[in-house]
Amino acid sequence: MTDKPLDVLAIGNAIVDVIADADDAFLVAQGLDKGAMRLVDEVEAVALYGKMGPGRESSGGSAGNTVAGLAALGLSAGFIGQVADDELGKIFAHDLRATGVEFGTPTRNDVGASARCLILVTPDAQRTMNTFLGAAQRLPASAISAAHVATARILYLEGYLWDPEEPRAAMEAAIDAARAAGTKVAFSLSDAFCISRHRDGFNRLIDDGRIDILFANEDEILSLTGAADFDSAVAAVAPKVLVLAVTRGAAGAVAVSGQERAEVAAEPIAKLVDTTGAGDLFAAGFLAGQARGKSLEVSLRLGAIAAAEVIQHYGARPEADLRALAGELL
Structure with a gap:
């Protein structure tokens, strides 16, 4: 693999998570669909925050969690x-840089407030997300440098950011730069909500050969394809990408590349606390394996290890030593 200074360069929503416990009755009272993600405006975000219990603040965002992993x-x-030039923007930048991730996107004072995600965690560890995108949806194409993209082995994009027009143009510019530079393009479908809004656009990216590594969970791959069962959905998508990686929760994960197929079981855990970030950290482990030239099976195992760590505590970024947990796999 070519020698590039960055293993992975990610583009995504810069969000600070506010996580609070809630019961099912609270979700029903607020009209929330358990386990789903929805977009809210700033007024609704403020109103919901006022009704939530005590919160834990931690920097998040799907791709941000992945690069932290x-x-x-x-x-x-x-x-x-x-991010905006405000307190949450400063928190996000500090937290990400403190993990060792390169982050140099200039702040702006003309984009409203920085984004936040209000996450309600029920006793069964399911998370219901209410996201105010704010400044995150104002990422301009001018923030993308072709030379910067060329420094990475893999460009990783989150489907959540495909929704607003301005960052979608930025992501398309980044994909063009990656294709020209020989940088692989990885894309996460992110959520069934995103697919319902952008199924045609996502399928066009895949059909046109602009995605090398595609991440999905079982519900997302079924939604994307309209297939009747999991195996049919995988068979429909796998030939169109270099690598397809699909998570199945407690049932583990599957990856397909050409004629090769690998499956791993979920890693055992002591206690399920909060599923926030499970997919993000799975992507981190899997991409780590791919960037290091590891097999599909090893990449899946790394993804499973990273996902298992993050679901045993609150927050979507690792707290334990992932390198120690990965051991000789990396």
């Missing part, structure tokens, strides 16, 4: 995402 695994990672 990559850094914890000892890989070199960078992040591009928009």
